Amino acid sequence: MSTPTPDAGVRPARPQDADAIGQVHANAWQAAYAQLLPDRTAAALAPPALAESWLAAITDPPSPQHRVLVATAGPDVVAFVALSPGTDADAVDGQDAEILVLLVDPASTGSGHGSRLLNASADTLRDNGFGVLRAWVPEPDEDRQRFLAEAGFTVDGATRVLDASGDGTATVRELRWSAAIGSAADR
Numbered sequence: 663m664s665t666p667t668p669d670a671g672v673r674p675a676r677p678q679d680a681d682a683i684g685q686v687h688a689n690a691w692q693a694a695y696a697q698l699l700p701d702r703t704a705a706a707l708a709p710p711a712l713a714e715s716w717l718a719a720i721t722d723p724p725s726p727q728h729r730v731l732v733a734t735a736g737p738d739v740v741a742f743v744a745l746s747p748g749t750d751a752d753a754v755d756g757q758d759a760e761i762l763v764l765l766v767d768p769a770s771t772g773s774g775h776g777s778r779l780l781n782a783s784a785d786t787l788r789d790n791g792f793g794v795l796r797a798w799v800p801e802p803d804e805d806r807q808r809f810l811a812e813a814g815f816t817v818d819g820a821t822r823v824l825d826a827s828g829d830g831t832a833t834v835r836e837l838r839w840s841a842a843i844g845s846a847a848d849r
Contacts, residue, residue, distance in 0.1 A: 682739035684713030690765035733775035
């Protein structure tokens, strides 16, 4: 007898998910950010290269507080999120957490997977004592900004410029979005 598979769900990533996460990562970045990235980054965005780094993130995270969650449609991984304690200079240790990446495969957008991941992220982080969730978003990414705004995030005034090329020829300005998520102690 086989185990039933839910139509859609969120769960912690497993090592066997790394290939699918790499594919989702490549598909989503190509669809959303291809115009922002220099041509030479294409090799770094190849699904096998990304899968290798995601396997390491799943099996050997930098800390016990780092998490990778996946959204599924039936048995298929269609989206993922990577979470960490806050990494910014102004982050409050044990209080601030960060979405390192949240991506939905372009073929699966509009199905609620991003919202499910965001809600599961807030629940997971809150259960681990975090009270603030932050995310960096490229300034030209209006869809991601709208998504976060609808989820209760606001721009908190912090900005940074990323050097996508490594030589200053392709830079991207990012805005930091933040939301209070409370903590387990607040319940």
